[in-house]
Amino acid sequence: MSMQVRLADLIRAVGHLRPADDASRDEIVDFLRGPPTVHAGPKAPEIHEVEVNEHAWVGAASSGPQTPQAELAGDELHTTLRALGAPPRRLPNWLYLAPPLPMEEDALPQTLPVPLLNPALARAVLSGALATTAHDGELWVEETVRRIATGLPVTEVPRRPRPTLRRGVQVLVDRGAAMLPFHEDIDSLLAQVSSVFGAPLVRVLQFDRSPLRGAGKGARRTWTAYERQLPEPGTVVVAVTDLGIGNPPGVLGASPSEWLDFAALVQRHGCPLRALVPYPEARWPAGLRESLRILPWDRGTGVQRVKRTLASERHPVEGGAV
Amino acid sequence: VNPAETVRRLAEEVPDVVRLAEEVSLAVQVDPALLRRARLDLVPCASAGTEADLWFSPLVRSRSPAGFVLMPELAAELRRRLARDPVRLAAARARVERAHAHLAPALHLEEELLWLSVRPDAGTHSEIEGRLQTAIAALVRDGRDGIAHWAARALPALPTEVQSLEFARILDAGARLRLEGAGSALAALAEDPTTRSAGWMVPNDFPTTIVRVRLREDGIELAARDDAPGHAIQVPSTDPLLIEVHWRDVAEDAAEASGRRTLREAALASFPASTWIPITRGGVARIAGPVFRGVRVRTISGHTYEVHQLVVLRGADQLDASIPTPRPADPESLFLEHLDWINRVAAMTSKTSGISGAEAEDFAAFIRMKIIEDDYAIIRNHRGESKLRTYLATVVQRQFQDYLHEKRGRWRPSAAARRLGPPAPDLEALVYRDGLRLDQAGEKLRTSGRTTLSDRELGRVLKELPAREPMRPKEIPPENALDDREAGEQADDWITTAEAEARAEKRKDALERAMARLAPEDRTILRMHFADGRSLAHVARALQLEQKPLYRRVNRLRTQLRTYLEEEGISGFTIQDMGEEGN
Numbered sequence: 010m011s012m013q014v015r016l017a018d019l020i021r022a023v024g025h026l027r028p029a030d031d032a033s034r035d036e037i038v039d040f041l042r043g044p045p046t047v048h049a050g051p052k053a054p055e056i057h058e059v060e061v062n063e064h065a066w067v068g069a070a071s072s073g074p075q076t077p078q079a080e081l082a083g084d085e086l087h088t089t090l091r092a093l094g095a096p097p098r099r100l101p102n103w104l105y106l107a108p109p110l111p112m113e114e115d116a117l118p119q120t121l122p123v124p125l126l127n128p129a130l131a132r133a134v135l136s137g138a139l140a141t142t143a144h145d146g147e148l149w150v151e152e153t154v155r156r157i158a159t160g161l162p163v164t165e166v167p168r169r170p171r172p173t174l175r176r177g178v179q180v181l182v183d184r185g186a187a188m189l190p191f192h193e194d195i196d197s198l199l200a201q202v203s204s205v206f207g208a209p210l211v212r213v214l215q216f217d218r219s220p221l222r223g224a225g226k227g228a229r230r231t232w233t234a235y236e237r238q239l240p241e242p243g244t245v246v247v248a249v250t251d252l253g254i255g256n257p258p259g260v261l262g263a264s265p266s267e268w269l270d271f272a273a274l275v276q277r278h279g280c281p282l283r284a285l286v287p288y289p290e291a292r293w294p295a296g297l298r299e300s301l302r303i304l305p306w307d308r309g310t311g312v313q314r315v316k317r318t319l320a321s322e323r324h325p326v327e328g329g330a331v
Numbered sequence: 332v333n334p335a336e337t338v339r340r341l342a343e344e345v346p347d348v349v350r351l352a353e354e355v356s357l358a359v360q361v362d363p364a365l366l367r368r369a370r371l372d373l374v375p376c377a378s379a380g381t382e383a384d385l386w387f388s389p390l391v392r393s394r395s396p397a398g399f400v401l402m403p404e405l406a407a408e409l410r411r412r413l414a415r416d417p418v419r420l421a422a423a424r425a426r427v428e429r430a431h432a433h434l435a436p437a438l439h440l441e442e443e444l445l446w447l448s449v450r451p452d453a454g455t456h457s458e459i460e461g462r463l464q465t466a467i468a469a470l471v472r473d474g475r476d477g478i479a480h481w482a483a484r485a486l487p488a489l490p491t492e493v494q495s496l497e498f499a500r501i502l503d504a505g506a507r508l509r510l511e512g513a514g515s516a517l518a519a520l521a522e523d524p525t526t527r528s529a530g531w532m533v534p535n536d537f538p539t540t541i542v543r544v545r546l547r548e549d550g551i552e553l554a555a556r557d558d559a560p561g562h563a564i565q566v567p568s569t570d571p572l573l574i575e576v577h578w579r580d581v582a583e584d585a586a587e588a589s590g591r592r593t594l595r596e597a598a599l600a601s602f603p604a605s606t607w608i609p610i611t612r613g614g615v616a617r618i619a620g621p622v623f624r625g626v627r628v629r630t631i632s633g634h635t636y637e638v639h640q641l642v643v644l645r646g647a648d649q650l651d652a653s654i655p656t657p658r659p660a661d662p663e664s665l666f667l668e669h670l671d672w673i674n675r676v677a678a679m680t681s682k683t684s685g686i687s688g689a690e691a692e693d694f695a696a697f698i699r700m701k702i703i704e705d706d707y708a709i710i711r712n713h714r715g716e717s718k719l720r721t722y723l724a725t726v727v728q729r730q731f732q733d734y735l736h737e738k739r740g741r742w743r744p745s746a747a748a749r750r751l752g753p754p755a756p757d758l759e760a761l762v763y764r765d766g767l768r769l770d771q772a773g774e775k776l777r778t779s780g781r782t783t784l785s786d787r788e789l790g791r792v793l794k795e796l797p798a799r800e801p802m803r804p805k806e807i808p809p810e811n812a813l814d815d816r817e818a819g820e821q822a823d824d825w826i827t828t829a830e831a832e833a834r835a836e837k838r839k840d841a842l843e844r845a846m847a848r849l850a851p852e853d854r855t856i857l858r859m860h861f862a863d864g865r866s867l868a869h870v871a872r873a874l875q876l877e878q879k880p881l882y883r884r885v886n887r888l889r890t891q892l893r894t895y896l897e898e899e900g901i902s903g904f905t906i907q908d909m910g911e912e913g914n
Contacts, residue, residue, distance in 0.1 A: 088546045088638050090562035093627075095634040100472060100531050107461070107468035110475070111436040119433040119785070122367040125379055184794065186750065190386040191379070192396045192791055193363045230798035254380070257387045259750060288380035307379045308371070 125194050125287060125306050126201075135205045137315040138304055139245050140172035141281055177210035178202065179240040179280075181248040185218040187255030187262055191287055195249060198285070198306075214238060218253065219263035221271050235271075242279030249306070252297060254288045265294040272300040283319075334408040341390070347377040348384045349409075352401065354419075356409035357427045359441050359485070362398035365430040372426065393752035396791035397784050403488040410490075414449040435783050437481040440466060441489075448490040463498035470505050471532055480780030482506035505532045512538075514569025514609070517631060530633040537632070539565040540717050542572055542610060544628055546638050551576065551626055553608065554615045557715030562638055566630045568717070571609035575629040576618065607631070613714050662707035663879060665719060670882075672720055673698060676727040684731065685767055685775070697734050698727050700886040739764065747796050754782035755792050763799040838901055845895035853888050860885060 019038065028034045126134055146169035156163050180202055182195055203211050216224040216235070225232030240246065248271075253262030275282045285306040286293065293303055302318050304310060342349040354369040355361045366382050374381065386394055390409070392402045401409065414420050424446045431442060440462055447459045470478040483506050486494060493499055504516035517532065545552040545561030554561060555572050566572050610616045629635045666673075677698050681691035702709045702723075713722050742764045744756035754776050761772035773789045776782040784792070846854055855874065859865045867885065871878040 088562070090544070090564070091637045092564075093635040093637060095530075095630075095632060103464055104468050104472050104531075107464040107472070109473065110440065110465050110469040110478070113435050119362070119788075120364045120430060122362075122364040123371060125367075186795075187383070187387075189394060189396060189795070190363060190366075190383045228794075228798045251383070255383050255387065287378075287383065289378040292380060305378070 121197065122193050124197050125308065126310060127308055130311055131201050132205060133312050134310055134315055135201055136174065137312055138283060139178050139202070139247055140174055141176050141243060141245055142170045143173040144168050144170050146171040174206050174210070176244045177212065178206055179244055179246045180211060180213045181220050181224065181246065182213060182215045183218065183248065183250035184215045186257040186260045187251045189257065198249060212240065219267040219271060220248065221267055236274065239275070239278045240280060244280050245283065246275050246280045247283045247285060249285045251288060252284065252286055252294060254292050265296045268297055269300055334404045338405060338408045338412065345384060347374050347381045348388055350374055351377065351381060351385050352390050353409045353413040354423050356401060356406050356413055357423055357442060357446050358431065359438050360398045360400050365427065368426060368430055395751050395755065396795060397788040407490055410445065410449045414451065417451065420449065437478060438783065441485045444489055444493055448493050459493055460496060460498050463496065463502055467498060467502050467505060470502065476509055477780055479506040479509040483510055501532065508532060508569065509534065512568055512570050514571055514573045514631065517569065517573070530631055533567050533632045538568040538721070540568040540572065542566045542574060544638050546626065551618045552615055553610055555610045556613050564628065564630070564636050565634070567632050569631065571611050573607040573609060573631045575607050576626055662710040665710050666702060666707055667879065669719060669723055673702065673723055673727060676724045680728055680731050685765055685771065694731065694734050696886065696889055698730050699882070700890065701730050703883050703886060745797055745799065751792060751795055754784065755796060757781055758789055758792055759796050759799070762793060769793060841896055841899040841901045844899065845892050848895055849888065849891070856885065857888055
């Protein structure tokens with residue numbers, strides 16, 4: 010049954026009865042509508058969410074859209090809209106009482122990790138580990154006597170060997186993924202090496218996993234073959250690396266044979282080679298211990314350990330001219 | 332996989348690594364300084380290699396030079412193991428607090444929550460709630476939108492017992508509302524009697540959209556489209572849109588007193604999960620039921636409207652008139668009407684993406700052309716789900732990506748960037764794709780909440796990435812080449828002055844030849860508009876041409892000119908070039 014009130018009926022009824030207030034007018038409208046179809050008990054309305062099609066609203070104003078079951082079938086009513094506004098936005102009381110979150114500018118600078126080498130020993134350890142031997146100490150009387158006694162010609166005056174830093178150092182820094190945990194430490198180490206040698210005597214090159222894959226000072230794209238960047242013979246080369254021990258997911262480290270090839274190259278060029286490795290000795294690749302002088306880069310490394318490691322290194326005997 | 336079992340097995344294989352992980356499990360991000368301190372204090376027998384073993388262990392989800400983040404579920408298990416010894420737990424907490432004094436306050440708060448979630452003391456629950464209230468206050472009361480980014484990342488990683496708290500749900504809803512416009516979490520809260528008035532979480536400046544309400548004899552229709560008939564009400568633009576519907580003229584308590592069910596209650600029978608009626612964008616919710624003489628609808632922000640039957644007598648013609656359906660306007664008129672807006676959005680999009688000058692102008696022309704294309708197909712496709720202005724703004728922003736792809740090629744992060752995880756891919760794109768300096772890229776990432784790293788830390792990340800070139804050469808207008816070359820640390824990478832001058836000369840000659848191929852009137856239009864800077868209205872008056880078609884004509888000429896120039900081997904033609912040529 011249509012629930013619309015016929016206009017003519019309504020005009021006639023209102024004109025005849027002349028209702029005094031809105032309530033009476035509403036009563037008239039309700040009467041003209043006939044018995045209400047509203048169910049006595051509460052009827053749960055159905056809510057439909059329907060897809061919209063291009064013509065969903067065609068003719069909707071008067072007769073209702075011609076769509077399937079979900080579509081409402083009744084006529085549209087003439088209605089008015091009244092905005093009742095919104096209550097002022099009131100925050101809950103607890104929100105006013107909550108302590109404020111401090112502002113970010115109050116934050117302090119980030120702290121650096123404690124250095125891997127014991128700060129009290131770092132200078133001595135680095136001096137010992139990166140020094141070369143120069144035969145320009147005091148006169149070596151015993152050696153001179155030995156030569157004369159054995160009938161050898163004395164073409165030069167033998168002098169006692171002594172460690173020196175004057176030849177400088179080439180530091181090869183491994184920037185591969187396996188050294189990610191030690192980035193801050195590498196920066197600290199380079200600063201310490203510079204303070205030991207003096208900045209002009211320190212040359213830093215970077216590489217990824219093995220220097221034989223390319224090395225250089227700046228961005229990776231500028232790296233070139235290491236063979237062309239070998240230092241002067243006699244200069245110490247120190248590699249700060251994991252020697253392929255680290256195991257970052259998805260990255261294959263350098264093999265021991267790559268490091269053996271590298272060690273052979275450097276030593277052929279007449280440069281002593283050392284490696285600072287942040288892993289304990291038990292994990293070093295066995296085949297490398299003979300070819301490289303490896304030092305653990307950690308708290309436990311002291312001067313004695315450095316001496317023991319370098320004791321077996323052979324140095325060319327030098328001497329001054331007679 | 333059971334986290335407890337995973338950690339137990341790992342502890343059998345590498346006990347030092349797991350013990351170290353337990354010590355740092357209260358940290359949001361484990362940085363090298365904290366890890367070193369923990370190792371030297373608590374596992375002194377372990378070597379530096381143990382630190383590296385932890386970095387690369389299956390306990391870690393992502394890593395960067397600034398530190399690593401533990402897998403959330405395994406971190407929870409590590410914290411549980413740590414909490415078995417209250418003394419160890421307290422020491423670990425103190426260490427994290429000391430080492431992370433520099434962190435952002437929100438990260439501090441997150442670490443406090445992690446600690447409180449395993450602290451066995453009484454009163455922990457209320458302390459956790461207090462911390463969450465602080466975060467909500469920062470977001471809602473103090474308007475610190477950055478908290479939304481933090482909450483979106485941090486909440487899913489917090490222990491389940493924290494996530495299930497009412498205040499955590501409020502924070503989640505507030506964050507999702509601000510970041511995604513998501514309304515579902517808000518509706519769920521509004522459903523909960525304890526948090527029913529969730530409208531206070533909606534920011535005052537939250538965008539709105541129109542929903543049309545129509546009362547019919549046998550129900551109500553709520554349509555989220557502009558062209559639907561019915562009364563328009565402004566609704567916060569959540570997804571989905573949410574409206575609460577009540578019977579007319581009776582407040583809820585009065586309805587209950589009279590024994591009548593509110594529609595809200597009735598709707599509950601159909602939508603047990605929500606009393607809020609969700610309306611998808613462009614969709615229609617129809618509520619069929621008894622005859623409604625009127626309804627009261629309420630938006631999630633608390634705005635209330637009444638729609639009721641018109642019973643006051645008026646002229647018959649008014650009563651018979653159906654509610655008019657708005658006729659769609661002519662797309663060209665809409666384009667012209669919104670031209671200023673399109674230009675403004677294009678300029679803003681360019682600016683926020685670090686593009687300026689000639690390239691920004693080029694993008695503006697590109698977008699105007701796109702909108703005009705195919706007889707204003709973009710405008711004709713507007714389905715009324717939002718205001719046309721909003722729709723056009725979205726179009727401009729989306730087309731910006733197409734523009735960049737067309738101009739520079741598609742960009743994919745390098746394998747190294749993917750391996751390092753956030754923010755490496757974003758940083759790589761900003762530096763190598765967009766050509767930003769490190770400090771500019773850093774500022775952009777921090778502002779958008781994609782990182783908390785400093786420039787120094789980002790520098791370290793960048794060092795890890797392979798250097799890349801843009802897929803297509805970056806266009807540098809000759810007059811800017813010198814400035815750019817001198818500006819940054821990559822000065823030696825920029826083109827030299829001589830090269831710039833030669834290129835400018837070549838472009839100018841090519842432009843002259845290309846212009847000569849155009850019709851005289853077309854040349855005049857282009858020169859007046861671009862070289863002399865006259866508006867198109869002025870050009871139309873001066874040449875006695877119709878203004879409306881002139882926009883399309885100018886864009887067509889630009890395309891034609893670009894084609895001619897490309898035939899000459901000149902790519903990336905910009906309006907700036909034409910201005911120079913005219914001068």
